[in-house]
Amino acid sequence: MSPKQIAKIAKALADETRLHIYEAIAAQDEVNCGDICSIQVVGHATVSHHLRILTEASLVDSRRQGQFIYYRALPETLEEFNKALVGLAKQPVA
Numbered sequence: 001m002s003p004k005q006i007a008k009i010a011k012a013l014a015d016e017t018r019l020h021i022y023e024a025i026a027a028q029d030e031v032n033c034g035d036i037c038s039i040q041v042v043g044h045a046t047v048s049h050h051l052r053i054l055t056e057a058s059l060v061d062s063r064r065q066g067q068f069i070y071y072r073a074l075p076e077t078l079e080e081f082n083k084a085l086v087g088l089a090k091q092p093v094a
Helices: 003-014 016-026 033-039 044-056 075-090
Strands: 060-065 068-073
Touching (some): 003 016, 003 044, 003 075, 016 044
Antiparallel strands (some): 060 068
């Protein structure tokens, strides 16, 4: 995993609202944006913004079914991220 991807994931998960959204998605097989809006205190536009950032960080992906967009977590991205962080921790300081 590149340093740029590590930073992108870290930034995506650093926001508390985004972290809660990710947790809500990861707790289920799939969830649509409307369901996420109903469990968050923020509006649809804000949720959409956070979902875009999570998608760009490859933490979630989406599929469209009719007028609904369903999101699912990509746990393999977190696994790779974790391995990359462990690798960074083991590198000697220059």
